Amino acid sequence: MVEEAVSTQPYDVVIIGGGPAGLTAGMYAARANLRTLAIAGETSVSQVTITDIVENYPGIPGGINGFELAERFKTQAVEFGLQTASGDVTGLVRKDWGGLAGWEIAAGEARYGALSVVVATGATWRRLGIPSEERFIGRGVSFCATCDGPFYRNREVAVVGGGDTAIQEALFLTRFAKKVTVIHRRDRLRATGILQKRAFANDKIAFAWNSVVESIDGLDLVQAVRLRDVKTGQTRDLAVSGLFIFVGLTPNTAPFQGALALDAGGYIQVDANMQTSVPGVFACGDCTAKRFRQVVTACGDGATAAFSAQLHVEELKGEAY
Numbered sequence: 001m002v003e004e005a006v007s008t009q010p011y012d013v014v015i016i017g018g019g020p021a022g023l024t025a026g027m028y029a030a031r032a033n034l035r036t037l038a039i040a041g042e043t044s045v046s047q048v049t050i051t052d053i054v055e056n057y058p059g060i061p062g063g064i065n066g067f068e069l070a071e072r073f074k075t076q077a078v079e080f081g082l083q084t085a086s087g088d089v090t091g092l093v094r095k096d097w098g099g100l101a102g103w104e105i106a107a108g109e110a111r112y113g114a115l116s117v118v119v120a121t122g123a124t125w126r127r128l129g130i131p132s133e134e135r136f137i138g139r140g141v142s143f144c145a146t147c148d149g150p151f152y153r154n155r156e157v158a159v160v161g162g163g164d165t166a167i168q169e170a171l172f173l174t175r176f177a178k179k180v181t182v183i184h185r186r187d188r189l190r191a192t193g194i195l196q197k198r199a200f201a202n203d204k205i206a207f208a209w210n211s212v213v214e215s216i217d218g219l220d221l222v223q224a225v226r227l228r229d230v231k232t233g234q235t236r237d238l239a240v241s242g243l244f245i246f247v248g249l250t251p252n253t254a255p256f257q258g259a260l261a262l263d264a265g266g267y268i269q270v271d272a273n274m275q276t277s278v279p280g281v282f283a284c285g286d287c288t289a290k291r292f293r294q295v296v297t298a299c300g301d302g303a304t305a306a307f308s309a310q311l312h313v314e315e316l317k318g319e320a321y
């Protein structure tokens with residue numbers, strides 16, 4: 001749904017992204033009486049909506065389905081007056097709004113005016129691109145050990161990848177799982193020395209070298225993965241209840257390349273107030289350069305970004321006190 005094809009009056013705040021970060025920013029901005037629009041992607045979804053159960057969001061003992069949590073975020077924000085639209089934002093350009101410096105945001109055919117912008121476009125976990133992968137997400141296939149590790153107490157799991165994240169997460173998983181097999185396409189790890197040392201010393205961790213996952217098998221839940229040795233071509237089945245894939249995270253920041261300062265990994269650089277390299281543009285959640293990417297941290301960032309946007313707009317309109 002596109003709310004208005006061309007806005008004649010700018011919004012105080014336009015938020016790009018409809019996940020936990022964007023919707024929390026939307027709630028705070030709308031509640032501060034700012035005219036606020038949140039644009040959620042048309043061809044992408046919030047990561048939380050593909051999460052079967054979120055157990056670590058405070059205040060919800062017993063956990064909650066990720067899609068339901070996202071709906072609750074949206075309902076609460078809309079109650080305070082947040083307007084919503086959907087569309088894939090392709091970029092933003094500077095625009096003067098009757099003497100006030102702002103932005104015009106392009107999403108397909110639609111254009112939205114804004115006095116401040118909050119980027120909350122999240123990130124996408126790279127997939128292996130094999131059959132059944134999508135079907136088993138939340139049913140044994142996971143991209144987050146912190147989130148899903150506790151579901152695998154005393155069970156056997158596998159981790160795909162050989163970098164820092166993969167090995168760190170494999171080590172974390174040994175707190176719960178009976179056995180963790182690290183599946184890596186090469187014959188040695190890429191992870192830093194100290195992590196390698198810890199992994200090799202941990203007797204719960206086994207390695208499947210020179211191996212790739214060819215298929216993920218099971219009825220409703222993951223029961224096994226089929227591995228192919230890239231050197232010999234031989235295949236074998238590995239019985240696991242969980243497959244944790246850590247072959248890289250890509251921030252959804254392509255539309256902002258050249259406009260905002262990004263780090264080497266493509267994440268948006270922000271200060272403690274979620275200010276980007278460009279005044280009036282803020283960023284929050286998984287698309288930003290930071291250490292820990294979770295729903296609760298995305299929400300915290302979103303609240304901060306909204307408050308910074310509020311101060312920016314008040315300053316711009318001469319309403320600051």
Ligand SMILES: Cc1cc2nc3c(=O)[nH]c(=O)nc-3n(C[C@H](O)[C@H](O)[C@H](O)COP(=O)(O)OP(=O)(O)OC[C@H]3O[C@@H](n4cnc5c(N)ncnc54)[C@H](O)[C@@H]3O)c2cc1C
Nearest residue numbers: 017018019020021041046047089121122147285286294295
């Ligand atoms: C399988 C899985 C399980 C997880 N489990 C947990 C858990 O149990 N607990 C926990 O705390 N965290 C969990 N996480 C992490 C958590 O989901 C993320 O940290 C959180 O969703 C980040 O919120 P965000 O708003 O920054 O980004 P996202 O939730 O990714 O939302 C990004 C939003 O931006 C939109 N967007 C992207 N590009 C554009 C564009 N060009 N134009 C317009 N809109 C765009 C998308 O459509 C989406 O609405 C999990 C993640 C995954 C993948």
